[in-house]
Amino acid sequence: MNKPKARPALPQAQDLEPGLVVATYGRHCLVETPEGRRLICHPRGKKNQVVVGDQVLWQIAGDEGSIEKLQDRRNLFYRQDEIRTKSFAANLDRVLILIAADPEYSESQLSRALVAAEAERITPIIALNKSDLAQPFAQAWERLAPYRAMGYSVMPISLSPRSPVADDGVQALCAHLQGLTTLVLGPSGSGKSTLINRLVPDAQVETGEISLALNSGKHTTTSTRWYWVPALDTPNAAHADRTALIDSPGFQEFGLHHIEPTRLADCMPDLRAHVGGCKFYNCTHLHEPGCAVLAQVENEHQTGTISVRRHRIYAQLFEELSQQRW
Numbered sequence: 343m344n345k346p347k348a349r350p351a352l353p354q355a356q357d358l359e360p361g362l363v364v365a366t367y368g369r370h371c372l373v374e375t376p377e378g379r380r381l382i383c384h385p386r387g388k389k390n391q392v393v394v395g396d397q398v399l400w401q402i403a404g405d406e407g408s409i410e411k412l413q414d415r416r417n418l419f420y421r422q423d424e425i426r427t428k429s430f431a432a433n434l435d436r437v438l439i440l441i442a443a444d445p446e447y448s449e450s451q452l453s454r455a456l457v458a459a460e461a462e463r464i465t466p467i468i469a470l471n472k473s474d475l476a477q478p479f480a481q482a483w484e485r486l487a488p489y490r491a492m493g494y495s496v497m498p499i500s501l502s503p504r505s506p507v508a509d510d511g512v513q514a515l516c517a518h519l520q521g522l523t524t525l526v527l528g529p530s531g532s533g534k535s536t537l538i539n540r541l542v543p544d545a546q547v548e549t550g551e552i553s554l555a556l557n558s559g560k561h562t563t564t565s566t567r568w569y570w571v572p573a574l575d576t577p578n579a580a581h582a583d584r585t586a587l588i589d590s591p592g593f594q595e596f597g598l599h600h601i602e603p604t605r606l607a608d609c610m611p612d613l614r615a616h617v618g619g620c621k622f623y624n625c626t627h628l629h630e631p632g633c634a635v636l637a638q639v640e641n642e643h644q645t646g647t648i649s650v651r652r653h654r655i656y657a658q659l660f661e662e663l664s665q666q667r668w
């Protein structure tokens with residue numbers, strides 16, 4: 343006689359433990375417990391796809407863990423192109439966009455990252471690195487004038503080993519990061535690794551350990567990672583008040599397909615300041631008569647609060663986001 347099969351026991355609430363996702367690789371992730379222990383966890387089923395910064399409930403399964411519940415997210419920072427969605431991280435306080443005097447940054451990529459942050463209501467900070475390179479720095483700083491004018495914090499810094507360790511700019515930046523969780527984004531060569539290594543002296547060791555744990559010995563260079571920054575915390579800072587940086591690749595090809603074109607102007611503070619004045623409520627700010635945004639675009643005949651370059655970026659993005667979605 344066939345015995346009735348027992349239904350697999352559902353985990354009891356008391357078996358579940360809280361944890362923070364500190365790295366992801368493919369389908370597995372590394373979870374840190376409130377006591378600071380780290381273990382590999384696997385999401386149960388497809389729906390629990392986690393990202394760095396997620397708070398989860400997990401339970402032990404052998405010497406690894408299984409993620410049973412993903413806690414609600416405050417925000418989720420992501421990019422999306424025609425083919426795939428790539429989440430960067432969740433539950434962020436700030437997005438730090440690190441660009442440099444050299445190599446020259448793309449204003450379009452900068453604007454895309456800012457739009458993505460605005461869309462999730464995460465405060466962005468722009469840091470312009472390599473202030474020791476006087477002439478290219480002056481030019482790059484000038485190009486950032488519209489971003490300062492629209493209210494963003496734009497911070498000059500130098501992470502050069504030749505600069506004084508207590509560079510005033512770096513100290514001012516640190517004051518903006520203290521006690522918060524910040525995702526660091528930037529193009530290749532802008533100084534992201536230099537920044538992380540400056541603030542997290544054990545970063546390289548930790549990165550090696552994470553690669554070993556998650557990828558059974560192979561070196562992974564393309565995953566997102568969480569670092570605590572104890573140097574910026576007061577002794578015995580409460581868990582929620584600790585400083586963290588998240589390092590993530592993928593500034594290139596920053597797709598914004600998850601944003602409706604009609605929302606775009608609201609995610610660009612220089613345009614947003616004027617959309618209320620347009621004659622038509624559904625104005626696209628591209629060609630309409632009585633458009634209060636177009637009236638602010640600088641050109642040879644008029645001075646305004648919106649730079650020609652920014653309006654051009656808006657128009658390109660609008661067009662891109664209006665293409666047929668897949």
Ligand SMILES: Nc1nc2c(ncn2[C@@H]2O[C@H](COP(=O)(O)OP(=O)(O)OP(=O)(O)O)[C@@H](O)[C@H]2O)c(=O)[nH]1
Pocket residue numbers: 471472473474475499500501502503528529530531532533534535536537
């Ligand atoms: N002159 C100067 N060079 C710097 C400064 N900060 C970083 N660098 C140099 O810039 C180069 C790139 O820095 P990284 O920290 O590797 O840049 P990254 O953003 O991590 O680049 P990827 O790993 O390609 O994403 C290195 O040679 C650094 O030594 C700076 O303030 N001034």
Ligand SMILES: [Zn+2]
Pocket residue numbers: 617620621625626627628630632633634635636
């Ligand atoms: Zn308009």
